[in-house]
Amino acid sequence: MARILMVLSGVDHWTLTDAGKHPSGYWAEEFVVPHRILTGAGFTVDIAAPVGGKPVADPVSLRPEVAGPEAEAFAAYIDAAAEALTHPTALSDVDTADYDAIFLPGGHGPMEDLAHDPDLGRILVEADAAGKIIAPVCHGPAALLSANLPGGRWLFAGRTLTVFTNEEERLNGTADRAPWLVETVLAARGAVVRSANAWEANIVVDGNLYSGQNPASSKPLAESLVAALTER
Known part of the structure; x- marks a missing residue:
């Protein structure tokens, strides 16, 4: 069966334009739902983070008013995965050849550390060269x-993808103090961004690059990976 590397941010904050440390991390739904779907399909999922990183869920993503009726279930799932989350594989130790796909949950944490991590950069270059699926969400x-x-040159220049939009960042109330907007920067680096309406599930597939726009896209993105990897 397929083996997936799930790469999580290893920070618990996001540095804003006023230098304030906004509590952050990975978005709970974007970890729990794909992890549950992928392991439920019989795939092995290994959790990795930058050297010294300790993945934590963005506290907002576990609030019932945000996560909805699944908030308690998300928290319980994260508690059950505590050992793997507390002791993730260091990205520097990852052998890309061991994996069939790389899955990248969101939350603002990746903007703080993963966007600049050279070990992850190596993994992504190697994975793309080997035609392995690369699947980021939000x-x-x-x-x-x-x-x-x-x-x-950026590896993904000219590739088509989707991402948490500037509109969604504004509606989320975080655009004004964001040091950079991920949709803007990806487009500036040469990505072709394909977006749906705010908060609608949206999946874009460009070769081996599978991407999801927002938390609602976590489930269909994971399901698309299961389908693609099952066919291989």
């Missing part, structure tokens, strides 16, 4: 910015 595409080719 703010997870920020992590793609770590992947640069010799000479500085």
Whole structure:
């Protein structure tokens, strides 16, 4: 069966334009729902983070008024995965050849660390060269910015993807103090961004690059990976 590397941010904050530390991390739904679907399909899912990182859920993503009726279930699932989350594989130790796909949950955490992580950049370059599926969701595409080719060209320039939009960031109340907007930066680096209406599930597939726009896209993105990897 397939083996998936799920890469999580290893920070518990997001630095805003006023230098304030906004509590953050990975978005609970974007970890729990895909992890549950992928393992339920019989796949092995290994959790990885930057060296020294300790993945934590964004506290907002566990609030009932945000997560809805699944908030308690999300928290329980995260508690059950505490050992793997507390001791993730260091990205520097990852052998890309061991995996069939790389999954990148969002939350604002990836903008703080994964976007600049050289070990993740290496993994993504190797995975893309081997045709392995790379699947970021929501703010997870920020992590793609770590992947640069010799000479500085961005690996994903010219590729079509989706991402948490500037409109969604504004509606979320976080755009005004964001040090950068992930949709804007990805487009500026050369990505072709395809967006749906705010908060609608949206999946974009471009070759081996599978992306989801927002938390609602977590489930269909994971299901698309199951279908693709089952066919291989």
